[in-house]
Amino acid sequence: MVRDFIEINDFTILVEVGSSGTVTTDACKFEEPLIAVAFYGSGNVDLTVKYGAKQKDYSNTKGLVFSFYADAAVEFIHTISPNKPLQCIVIATALRNLGDLPNDEGEIFTNLLHQLVHPKDHFVEGPMFFMTPEMETIVDAVFNIPYEGKTKMMFFRSQITTLLSHFFGQLSQQEEEVVNEQEREKLYLAKEILFKNLNNPPSLTELSKQIGLNTFKLKKTFKALFGVPVFKYLQNERLTVAHKMIHTEAATVQEAAWHVGYDSLSSFSNAFAKKFGYRPSQIKK
The missing domain is CATH 1.10.10.60 (Homeodomain-like)
Incomplete structure (x- = not known):
C-alpha cells in the first residue's frame, strides 16, 4: 500500500495505490474537517465509510467521482483483493481554507457543494457520478507520470488542476436526474x-x-x-x-x-x- 500526501496551495492531494494477493483492508482518517473529491481508477475496490454508529458502503467504484464532507470522526476503509486493486486520488481542502482559495475556487465550492460547506453530520455525501472519458485520461496519466523530479511535480500540479476543473464543469452541466436503486x-x-x-x-x-x-x-x-x-x-x-x-x-x-x-x-x-x-x-x- 502506497499513500502519498502532496500539498498544492490550500489543497491536500492524497494519492493511494494498493494491491494484494489476498483480501485485505486498509483504513485511514483525516485530522480535521474537510471537503474532498475522490477519483477512483481501475480496480472496482470496495469502500466502507464509518462514522459513529452509522456506515455507508460503496461498490462498483471503478471510474467513480465521489465528493464528501468528513471530519476526524470518520473512518474510510478500502477492501483490496487480487481482482480489486486500489487506485484513488483525493483532492481535499479544509473548511477553514475556503475563503483563501485562489481563482474564486472557494465560491465554486460553496455554490456547487453547498451541502458539504454546511454539513449536518460527521460525514455528508455530495454529488457522485462516473468520470467522463477526459477525466479518466487524466487519472490514468497521474498514475503513469513518465517524468521525474521537479518536472514530475509540475506535470502533477497541472493534471490535478485540470481534473478538478472537469469535475466542477461536469457538475454544473448535469441535469437533476434521480436514479433509484x-x-x-x-x-x-x-x-x-x-x-x-x-x-x-x-x-x-x-x-x-x-x-x-x-x-x-x-x-x-x-x-x-x-x-x-x-x-x-x-x-x-x-x-x-x-x-x-x-x-x-x-x-x-x-x-x-x-x-x-x-x-x-x-x-x-x-x-x-x-x-x-x-x-x-x-x-x-
Missing part, C-alpha cells in the same frame, strides 16, 4: 454487458431488453449515472482496453483493434488519437 442495479448490469462484449456489443434496443429498461430511460439514466452516453462509454472502454494491450505488448495495433471490435484500422487509429492525443503506433512500450 432498482434502476441503478440495471444500469450497472448494462455497463457490465457492454464491457464483456466490446467486440460485438448489443444494440441499444437489445441492451434495453436485457436489463429491463426502455431505450429512452436507458439513455437518460445511463448518462445521469455514469456521466456519458451509452455508446460513448462503450467507445471509451474499447480504446482504453486497446491502449493497455498495445502498451503491454499483449497485441499488435491491428490485433488490439480487432479485439475491441474495430474492423477498420484507420477508424480505430483516428478514434484513438482523438481520445489520447497520439496514434496507437506512437505508444511507448
